[in-house]
Amino acid sequence: MKVLVIGSGGREHALVWKLLQSPRVEKVFCAPGNAGISEIAECINIKADDADALLNFVKYNWIDLTVVGPEVPLTAGIVDAFVREERRIFGPDKSGARLEGSKIFAKDFMRKNGIPTAEYRSFTSCRQAEEYVRLKGAPIVIKADGLAAGKGVIVAETVEEAIDALKMIMKDNAFGDAGKKVIVEQCLVGEEASFMILTDGKTVVPLATSQDHKRIFDGDKGPNTGGMGAYSPAPLVTKTLEKDIMRHIVGPLMKGLKRERINYRGVIYVGVMVCQGKPFVLEFNVRFGDPEAQPILARLDSDFFELLKATAEGRLKDVTVTWKDEASVCVVISSKGYPGEYSKGEKITGLDSFKNDKNAVVFHAGTSMKHGEIVTSGGRVLGVTALGQDIKTAKDNAYKAIEKIHFNGMHYRKDIADRAIKKQQ
Ligand code: AMP
Ligand code: GLY
Helix, strand or coil, rough: EEEEEEEEHHCCHHHHHHHCCCCCEEEEEEECCCCCCCCCEEEEECCCHHHHHHHHHHHHHCCCCCCCHHHHHHHHHHHHHHHHHCCCCCCHHHHHHHHHHHHHHHHHHHHHCCCCEEEEEEEECCCCCCCCCHHHCCEEEEEEECCCCCCCCEEECCCHHHHHHHHHCCCCCCCCHHHHEEEECCCCCCCEEEEEEEEEECCCEEECEEEEEEEECCCCEEEECCCCCCCCCCCCHHHHHHHHHHHHHHHHHHHHHHHHCCCCCEEEEEEEEEEEEEEEEEECCCCCCCCCHHHHHHHHHHCCHHHHHHHHHHHHHHHHECCCCCEEEEEEEEECCCCCCCCCCCCCCCCHHHCCCCCCEEEEEEEECCEEEEECCCCCEEEEEEECHHHHHHHHHHHHHHCCCCCCEEEEECCCHHHHHHCCC
8 A cells, every 4th residue: 555644744754654564555655754754755845735736646656545744734625625536535624624723613612512621702803802811811821713833822921911912913913814813711720631532523542642841941941832742641641531531522522523514534632731630622633743643653553554544434443553551752852943043954963873773763853855964954853752661761761862863053851751750759
């Protein structure tokens, strides 16, 4: 079978890596991919959001399954275009992708379906949003309605900060049309977890639990990023909490999708805030989390290709999912300056030593080839992922592996998974 993976980050490298472990997969293509992916798959020079060119590629190369990594092609309707042409594709159609593409849609959906989430109101007028902020006081959360590359949420500590955020989004159009509408939301205090499920619209298969570290600096300080590291399993998500999430969030979510006649086939990432032991939904994503996908896929024992194909074909009930008992930890290495302006083109050394490493695997995110060398080309550059008999051992393995890697300005957190280790002590 031939598979096409769409995207170019650490998540996509992990997807490609795991798919290639299936005995049924003979070849994987990736569009556009990165330097690390090109070592194990054939990268093709088509952008992730060029649905017409991707569909043509799939037709002419007899691709059996396409797997969409990022949210942008999903919200633009790539699945609808593929389904029209009877091509097998993993991911939700445009109607399902609204769960991530419009925060107002997602919040209204939660309210309608009784899914626990923070209190909120949506606004098209900046002045009215400001009035509401003054009424509610701080801390308070401001969210652009549409996709904003992970930058559209501001957790404001003061009323002034919240009003500045509203102006930046609604008046200065920092996120273009994505900021024409906003949500003003109650600030929840608790601990976050990432809970992902696979669904074909009928059957739900929960994936292993995970947590990521969003802030750039140790001690969860500094600005938010796409994620500086992640681990699986998440000790925060106990069996009881998992049952709660399935019953109070995933159950009503599936019922709501059915009621809205959304035939969802793909992964749903539920961003959960656990407040005094109870789960509340912060957001839905319609794709695998990044970096969470990296430690989760490192723990997957089942045939990933079969799992994705069965989801796309609506027969998820036929497959079983098993996980390794080991824990895994992924530490992200970023470029100097990220999540702000960062440098590019720095030569990366030490990657060759991982070719036969049994403990650790390096997933590439922002890397490319220049004159035969691997150089940095993005904010998040690499994700070093390691397994271990428990989280502490997996963490030690990941940090041992990192010592071999070098590039100018490399930054990584030294405390990934510490909060999980503390919980277990
Ligand atoms: P989102 O994209 O909606 O998950 O927001 C990104 C990040 O902002 C989340 O991972 C949280 O850290 C934070 N956040 C979002 N909504 C809230 C909220 N209501 N209360 C506190 N923090 C939030
Ligand atoms: N790591 C958070 C996300 O993928 O949205």
